[in-house]
Amino acid sequence: AGIIISVLLYFILLIIAYPQIHELHDFFARTLVIFVSTVCSMVIFYFTAGFFSDSQLPSFTSILMASFLIVISLSPIRIILKIIFSFFYPESKNVFTSIYDFDNKLEREKSMMLAEMAPVFAHEIRNPLGSIKGAAQYLKTEAVTEEQHKLFDVIIEEVNRLNAVISQFLDYARPYTLKLKKQNLNMLISKANSIIAANELAGKISIVTELDDTLPDVEVDEQQLMQVILNIALNAIEAMPQGGTLTFRTFKIITSAGNAVGLTIRDTGCGISKESLKNIFKPFYTTKERGAGLGLAICHKIIKEHGGLINVKSVPGQGTVFFLRLNAAS
Numbered sequence: 001a002g003i004i005i006s007v008l009l010y011f012i013l014l015i016i017a018y019p020q021i022h023e024l025h026d027f028f029a030r031t032l033v034i035f036v037s038t039v040c041s042m043v044i045f046y047f048t049a050g051f052f053s054d055s056q057l058p059s060f061t062s063i064l065m066a067s068f069l070i071v072i073s074l075s076p077i078r079i080i081l082k083i084i085f086s087f088f089y090p091e092s093k094n095v096f097t098s099i100y101d102f103d104n105k106l107e108r109e110k111s112m113m114l115a116e117m118a119p120v121f122a123h124e125i126r127n128p129l130g131s132i133k134g135a136a137q138y139l140k141t142e143a144v145t146e147e148q149h150k151l152f153d154v155i156i157e158e159v160n161r162l163n164a165v166i167s168q169f170l171d172y173a174r175p176y177t178l179k180l181k182k183q184n185l186n187m188l189i190s191k192a193n194s195i196i197a198a199n200e201l202a203g204k205i206s207i208v209t210e211l212d213d214t215l216p217d218v219e220v221d222e223q224q225l226m227q228v229i230l231n232i233a234l235n236a237i238e239a240m241p242q243g244g245t246l247t248f249r250t251f252k253i254i255t256s257a258g259n260a261v262g263l264t265i266r267d268t269g270c271g272i273s274k275e276s277l278k279n280i281f282k283p284f285y286t287t288k289e290r291g292a293g294l295g296l297a298i299c300h301k302i303i304k305e306h307g308g309l310i311n312v313k314s315v316p317g318q319g320t321v322f323f324l325r326l327n328a329a330s
Contacts, residue, residue: 117173122166122169125162126163126166129159132159133156133159133160136155140153168292168294168295169294171298176301176302176305178220178221178224178305179221180219180221181219181220181222182217183217183218183220183222183225184215184217184218185218185250185261185326186215186250188225188226188229189211189229189263190209192226192230192233192248193209193248195230196230196233196234201234203237203243204242204243205237205240205243205246206243206244206246208246208248209247209249210247210248210249211248211250212251212252215251215252216261217329218326218328219327219329220326221302221306224306225302225306227298227299228299228302228310229265231295232265232322235295235296236269236320237267238269239267239269239270239271239319239320240269244267244268244269244319245266246265246267247264247265247266248263248265249263249264249266253325258327258328259327259328260325260326260327260328261326261327261328262324263326264321264323265321265324266320266321266322267319267320267321268319270316271316272287272312272314277313277314281300282297283297306327307326307327308324308325309323310322310323310324
């Protein structure tokens with residue numbers, strides 16, 4: 001009874017989650033692979049638990065559901081299962097992978113549609129904005145009182161701000177063409193600090209660098225990675241209006257899958273709430289009064305295009321740390 005209920009539940013969840021699966025053969029092939037994987041996980045659990053433990057085992061249904069969740073959730077388990085099934089059934093690798101890649105495919109299609117729509121959208125908005133700005137500039141020359149001058153300045157300033165938002169939107173929507181070159185991440189950090197110092201952006205904030213001199217090079221688009229570093233750094237500076245410490249730290253990451261380079265950008269500012277952390281990389285999400293909410297979304301997209309990883313942790317009232325991971329150059 002436990003097996004039948006679990007299988008039926010799995011079929012219902014799969015149909016709800018992936019209504020776009022039309023081919024019955026593909027559907028059952030995926031189901032069979034994951035079902036067999038779940039049974040294998042159960043057998044391993046029973047063998048291990050029986051060998052090492054004398055206590056009573058959990059119910060059969062509990063173990064079955066736990067095994068299923070492990071199989072579909074943990075990447076290392078999926079990778080191992082791909083290798084095993086590809087040995088006995090060469091096509092199983094694609095079958096097993098396709099169900100997990102489905103969301104990625106939808107995300108790519110959405111990005112392509114956004115890239116096509118964005119220029120048209122921007123053009124239709126910028127045309128009337130240009131007319132508004134031109135009219136405001138002309139009327140400003142005809143203004144008599146100081147108050148009228150200020151009102152037209154506000155109009156012009158807001159039009160410029162909207163144009164900046166549109167430019168950010170286009171940056172986010174357009175497909176990136178990376179100009180990859182081997183770069184030393186420490187040099188890019190030093191360059192970013194020079195830009196911050198030259199523009200006197202730090203104010204009362206102390207900038208600390210903890211750079212690993214043995215860091216391997218990374219293959220990146222220098223201009224785009226600089227945009228990421230500066231955007232995160234400037235957000236950190238804004239989070240410390242009364243002063244604080246901004247720390248850049250680089251380090252090596254050595255794994256069996258290959259070497260990588262890590263960068264943390266830490267501030268001692270006001271921190272970010274848990275609710276905001278969930279949405280921080282979503283486009284148009286912002287906690288600023290005049291922010292467009294695209295800066296960190298663009299950062300996330302740039303790092304993703306480089307095959308890297310970006311995460312953030314924060315404690316309200318104590319500060320925030322951004323973690324960037326980039327693969328080392330071959």
